[in-house]
Amino acid sequence: MTTRVVWITLLVALLLQVTPAHGQETVTATFSDPSRPGLLRINTLNGGIVVKGHSTNDVVVEMKGGGARPNPRNTRSDGLRRIDSTGNALSVEENNNVMTVAIRDFGRSGNLEIQVPLKTNLNLKALNGGDIVVEGVEGEIEVSNTNGGVVLNNVAGSVMAYSMNGRVLASLREIAANKPMALSSMNGSVDVTLPSNVKANLKMSSNNGEAYSDFDIQLSPNSSPANDTFRNRASRGRGPGGKTLNGTINGGGPDFDLRTLNGNIYIRKAK
């Protein structure tokens, strides 16, 4: 098995006289088979994630800021040492072209900044404390955030994005053929920019918001009560079937699901 495990040790940091709590940590790794796109998986509890594409095969993982979580009962620990190690905060593991980045120390909060090859598949999850931002990456991009937003800038391929309390903002320069996409947010808006020649079947659903677009969207008659606005249907307040609009752009193509409960939907034509 070509398992490569890279551990950052505090030891190194101490030798270099860097205070780990406020310093930066950087790990560089590569996918075992750079000829095909690797998959980068990240799951964080505290802190945002920024992933940018760059034109080398390296994956550069950097942890910024944060520091140890403040402990309000610190006074009780006078004269005691913390038992868990404060180092080893960042773990980067690669196995069969899947790279997993994790923050091992639960007390740590900080933002991850990662540079990846331009063609990389992403699976990013965050819970608290920041947005997930992806810039200039091509691949299958799966992003899920609970209390932060999702921002995808100048990406290509296919997108599956979800945020519970934040907005989902995606700008795609190119769409993978025949890949369905889904973008949803419960309490935020869903704002997507697509190439002007995109072919897609749209399914737009919002409870309390409205949909806006500068595309010429052909609404299909089964998108039930046609020429009814979201708001009208929301006031009727029943099931998604009652407030879903189906339509096609440029003759139709793969399915794009855009959903929100409390936000608006924006579908923009790339300028």
Add this chain to the structure above:
Amino acid sequence: MQCEEVREQFADYVIDQVAEPARSLVEQHLQACENCRAEAEELQTLWKTLGTLPAAEPSTELRSRFDIMLEAYKHGLDHAPARSWWQGLNTWLGSWWPRQPILQLAFSMGLLILGLVIGRQVYPVSNPTIPANNEVTALRNELSQMRQMVALSLMQQQSASDRLKGVNWSYQLQQPGREVVTALLDTLMHDSSVNVRLATVDALRQFGDQPVVRRGVIDAMAREDAPMVQVALIDLAVDLREKESIATLRQLTQDQKVNEVVRERAQKGLSELE
């Protein structure tokens, strides 16, 4: 012996497979003809060199890839729903389908034409349409089987986009088998992607008359952790007028840990069902 005749024997001669008296004749010719001798020697060297080539060994990578594939396959088997002999037969029949759409189309067309030809032969003029129709029905069934398999295999993929595609395939099935409904319910319960689960709720709407689906919707409602999916499930249960869901809805309205939006929705659902 002429050069040409001799050269025909070369391959056999080099590996000592020429019987007497031809062998002596070849040797005689080789003594006399320099060109042929040179060629024979060249062939002999090549043959020997080939013999010294090491046998190809599989690389360690191959081994690990195979292991991973095997694991994935086993994993798939463990999670696959139990199959009856009838479904096994279907799968076996399905395995004869070519993977490329062009080939599938060509194969279907071939079958169709074959069917038409057989129909013409069996019922010359009197009623040619009936056998052809049977053939078309058989083809339709085959096609629907194939779509079903595509949907099922897509729902097992690592990529969320592929799984979403699998869920959306279920709309193209006229009479989906129990396998597809089971796979959809499994996706609803276990898929890691909120978007895939949301699409699954929508896809299950078309099978809302099946008791197993109604039961699954209620189960999922209680254990789902994404509020947005919970809301979609509540809406579905209410649209299906599923009275069985009342207990679960009430539980949701009373649980303070449940998201506020979900609690409100459950409350509204209760008032519509009761």
